[in-house]
Amino acid sequence: MDQPLLVFVTVAEQKNFTRAAEQLHMTQPAVSQYIKTLERMVGTKLLERSNKYVRLNKAGIIVYHHAKEILGQYARMQCLVDDLMHTASGLLSLGASYTFGEYVLPHVIAGLHAQYPLIKPRITIGNTKEIAELVLNHQLDVGIVEGGLQRENLYVEPFAEDVMYVVAAADHPLAQQEQVSAAELTEATWIVREVGSGTREATEKMFAALQLTPADLLEFGSTQIIKESVEAGIGITLLSYWAIRKELSRGGLRRLAVRGIPVVRSFSLVTPATRFYTKATQIFLERVRQEGTLPALPD
Template identity: 35%
Template sequence: MTITLRQLEIFEKVAACGGVTQASGQLLLTQSAVSMALAELERLAGAPLFERSGRRLFLNDRGREMLPQAREVLSRVRMIELFLDESIGAPKGTLVIGASTTIGNYLLPAMVGEFSRRYCDAKALLQVGNALQIEHGVESGELDLGLVEGLPHLSSLATTPWRRDELVIVVGQQHPWAAARTATQDMLREAPWIVRERGSGTREVFEAAMERAGVTYSIALELGHTEAIKKAVEAGLGVGCVSRMAVQRELDHGWLLEVTSTVDLQRTLLLVTRKNDYRTALMRAFLGMLEESRDVDEVKSEKAMESV
């Protein structure tokens, strides 16, 4: 049996896309080439790895068991390629960075642009998802590193504090809270909340903060993007809780109003990486940029913890 890396790459991509058409486009191969490689892999495997339903392909039990092993092999090969391809001078290659929504939309775009300006032969690709999706992407090797909001989920990853952030409670201009701009715990309990989906770091921080404060709450709307929450709150559909970074423009223009409360909504943004991974020159260069932008208080806090 001789399985090639290309066959594993095609297998992984078809599994991720659920079909040959999209996978071939991402791999820059013809559909026939992808189908032939997949058929040869299944021949070598001695049985199918997918269930066919029209044009859709679904992993069967053997395929599901093989997928994480294939991803691990591809991740290791990619690390070897990066190691061998490193230049002595400037970093070189492509770094795939994952970020949860607030970080990906409001912090990282400028940093990714600066990274490309600093290193002519380097490129950073940014993928945005919720915190849980980013962690799984780092764990599987699809992402080189991740930056997330909220609490870490996977013990297999190394997590490092990066920057501080805070959530703010916001309402529209016509909301009953707009005049006083403060809310008691009873008001928080009775409010119709508009929140992010489960798996979002912002959602998890909000839930944990409300639990610590002993405040039960009712969810009126669950939306998958911060921008949608802001628009819904502005339209008077309920009360929102989002990152100050994400809502500062609306606060400055008076489109949304900040409401104070006794609930502690501070949080720490985290860097997540695989444990014991080799740090390429490319990775070290980007981590250096992240270090430059870290909060001074966060650095002091971490050093104090190390000295204990």
């Protein structure tokens, strides 16, 4: 492990030498010495310091970004070596976009934990763009995202089909119709996810395919808030079946009969292009790829 980098990252994140020393179980003078050593190595100051604060300067921001990546690589290297001698165990850092992470991943983790209790998942939820960035920066072992994704230095593997429906509250006027026209969809209030979300990408593609330009568009940053808002009658939306299956079964939401719906897309696994995996990561990937790890799709 590169100790100066570890000390620097800890100071940067704690924004305080004393707290960093406590976390690292070191003395404060030792922490200061490591920072001075690193600054000599890179040839410039990395931190702005006063009696009130410690913060990164412009050079420090650059070093911090790369230090996080280097420390992540160290950790993965050690895990790979340890795996040669031990059974699957240790931290498994997972990231998932909202739909998969909140509505499907818990079922996968439950099965994994039952068989491999020594694997300790740590889960980060974000939109597709955010998860891809974290994998690219080696802060996640595996990402699971929605829709299409093309990024250099990432390996993207579609592994499951996802179907999406336009839904409304059960008592919404459009929910009572046998067929909903494009004009009616254009006039409706739409509730959509933020830019960068795989669900938003799918929604935009659907608008283009149906030649829709909704006049009233509300943007919410959470699938759960969108579902609650649609059930409350605020508007309509396009969501994955995985996210709405309970509401559909209970009758709170209804699928609208729209030409060209359902929209079909894929869930994809995202890993670093190097593809050197710990045993825990390999086992997780194998489980996700297996048939039966996801709830059954509707007929």
